[in-house]
Amino acid sequence: MNDQLLSRFSFFERILHWLVGITFLLLLMTGLAFAYPALFWMTAVLGGAESARVLHPWCGIVFGLGMAAMVGIWLRDMFLSSSDWEWLGAVKYYATRQSTRVPPAGKYNAGQKMFFWVQGVLAILFVISGVALWFPDVSGATVVQWMRLLHYAATLGGGLFLILHIYLGTVAYPGTARAMIDGTVTARWARHHHPRWYKEQTGS
Amino acid sequence: MTDTLTIRRVSASPQAYIPLEVLRSGTPTYAKLVDISKCIGCKGCEVACKEWNDLGIEPTANFGSYQSHQDLSPNTWLLMRFNEVEIDGSLNWLIKKDACLHCEDPGCLFACPAPGAIVQYTNGIVDFNQENCIGCQYCVSGCPFDIPRFDPNTRKVSKCNMCVDRVESGLEPACVKTCPTNAISWGSKSDMLALAEQKIETLRKRGYEKASVYNPAGVGGTHMMYVVPHGDHLEDYSLPSDPTASPAPMTALGFLKRVGAYLMGFGLLGTLVHFLAYGPERLDEHEEPRA
Numbered sequence: 001m002n003d004q005l006l007s008r009f010s011f012f013e014r015i016l017h018w019l020v021g022i023t024f025l026l027l028l029m030t031g032l033a034f035a036y037p038a039l040f041w042m043t044a045v046l047g048g049a050e051s052a053r054v055l056h057p058w059c060g061i062v063f064g065l066g067m068a069a070m071v072g073i074w075l076r077d078m079f080l081s082s083s084d085w086e087w088l089g090a091v092k093y094y095a096t097r098q099s100t101r102v103p104p105a106g107k108y109n110a111g112q113k114m115f116f117w118v119q120g121v122l123a124i125l126f127v128i129s130g131v132a133l134w135f136p137d138v139s140g141a142t143v144v145q146w147m148r149l150l151h152y153a154a155t156l157g158g159g160l161f162l163i164l165h166i167y168l169g170t171v172a173y174p175g176t177a178r179a180m181i182d183g184t185v186t187a188r189w190a191r192h193h194h195p196r197w198y199k200e201q202t203g204s
Numbered sequence: 205m206t207d208t209l210t211i212r213r214v215s216a217s218p219q220a221y222i223p224l225e226v227l228r229s230g231t232p233t234y235a236k237l238v239d240i241s242k243c244i245g246c247k248g249c250e251v252a253c254k255e256w257n258d259l260g261i262e263p264t265a266n267f268g269s270y271q272s273h274q275d276l277s278p279n280t281w282l283l284m285r286f287n288e289v290e291i292d293g294s295l296n297w298l299i300k301k302d303a304c305l306h307c308e309d310p311g312c313l314f315a316c317p318a319p320g321a322i323v324q325y326t327n328g329i330v331d332f333n334q335e336n337c338i339g340c341q342y343c344v345s346g347c348p349f350d351i352p353r354f355d356p357n358t359r360k361v362s363k364c365n366m367c368v369d370r371v372e373s374g375l376e377p378a379c380v381k382t383c384p385t386n387a388i389s390w391g392s393k394s395d396m397l398a399l400a401e402q403k404i405e406t407l408r409k410r411g412y413e414k415a416s417v418y419n420p421a422g423v424g425g426t427h428m429m430y431v432v433p434h435g436d437h438l439e440d441y442s443l444p445s446d447p448t449a450s451p452a453p454m455t456a457l458g459f460l461k462r463v464g465a466y467l468m469g470f471g472l473l474g475t476l477v478h479f480l481a482y483g484p485e486r487l488d489e490h491e492e493p494r495a
Contacts, residue, residue, distance in 0.1 A: 034340070037319050040317075040318070040319055043338075049318060053338040053339055053340050054339075095478070097482050136341045136342075137344075140345075142345075142451070144344075145451055145453040145457075146453045148453065149456055149460065153460060156460070160468065163468070163471045163472055163475060164471070164475070167475040167478075171484055172479065172482075173484070174484045174485065174486075175487075189487065192487050
């Protein structure tokens with residue numbers, strides 16, 4: 001029974017995830033290149049400095065549209081319930097692998113929900129500040145300066161959460177990443193990480 | 205005239221923020237001094253600038269001013285602005301030579317993310333290297349005098365380079381050379397400051413009691429200075445009274461970038477440490493279902 005596979009993410013959800021993931025990575029690399037001269041060589045991922053400057057905003061549009069679609073399909077799953085607040089209170093047990101002391105999660109645990117909300121808000125900040133930086137002659141000098149600050153602050157937040165997201169989704173919890181590759185997880189994985197969802201899916 | 209093109213500062217590099225005392229090795233710096241009271245508005249300097257820098261003609265139309273064009277452009281690095289202002293009940297024709305002021309602390313260079321796109325030579329000249337420019341226009345937002353202009357066709361930004369190629373060969377900039385009334389002087393910064401004092405003395409005797417030199421401290425002083433007859437009416441000349449090379453959001457950005465580099469580094473390290481402490485989670489074969 002434990003080797004049984006449960007379907008976790010649809011084809012469309014996986015396409016969206018990687019569309020947003022790849023564009024965000026390209027945006028992060030070129031953005032850090034523009035922020036840190038020591039990382040300027042990373043503009044190479046979009047074909048060099050000048051083309052990176054041209055393509056970065058267009059990548060941002062794809063990223064923004066992808067995020068909007070994600071919010072559209074996942075929003076109703078992401079509201080925090082009372083047990084989610086208990087989960088957040090017990091996050092230190094989650095981080096230290098004392099899983100018996102963590103309230104059982106549904107399809108998404110409260111950490112994943114928080115990730116959704118944080119990245120959603122950051123995406124709005126990215127797009128607003130990004131558009132202002134894309135058209136500096138419309139924005140004016142003072143607005144450009146403040147938007148550079150906001151755009152960087154969003155990058156810092158998004159970058160830190162991305163590190164956590166990749167770490168937790170890959171090496172920290174083996175068996176998780178396949179949910180975004182072939183769309184399935186093992187029943188054992190589901191029972192351990194998302195017991196309430198496991199119950200809904202299997203009826204046991 | 206040796207050592208005129210030694211580079212002092214380079215955009216988006218550790219050299220951008222090195223204190224001047226360290227960078228300066230006693231080499232002379234040049235300055236232009238524009239005596240507004242001696243300008244007759246002939247615009248010969250505009251023509252000389254276009255000719256020497258091969259900038260080409262830009263069509264213009266009468267817009268109700270003596271001014272040749274309405275604004276600077278990627279191909280117009282120098283524009284004489286004519287402002288009609290009433291001071292003490294009489295009409296004054298205030299002229300400003302609008303071009304790069306070559307700040308000692310260049311806001312454009314500090315704002316630039318592209319290594320080597322903006323350089324400052326030890327002689328004080330601030331120059332754009334278009335081959336390194338990525339067209340982001342951050343320099344435009346960094347300039348407190350609104351001087352650099354973006355060309356959407358080439359996606360590069362341009363501005364007055366103080367005829368650096370002439371200066372390198374021991375010549376004065378083209379606008380200085382052509383001025384028929386010697387309203388523009390050229391020499392070492394200290395000589396030009398001394399000359400400015402003399403000119404101000406003369407203007408005060410002639411009744412311009414508020415005459416002053418425009419060499420704003422907020423950008424560390426400039427390498428194009430003005431002798432302003434109505435020193436209490438800077439804004440009427442389109443001269444910002446308190447320009448700065450380090451506006452608050454840019455100072456905050458610089459600080460946040462330093463903090464952010466540590467945070468992202470510690471974030472990566474933190475996951476590594478967590479992994480070493482707890483490793484990959486192994487699911488127990490006989491784990492009891494919860495909930």
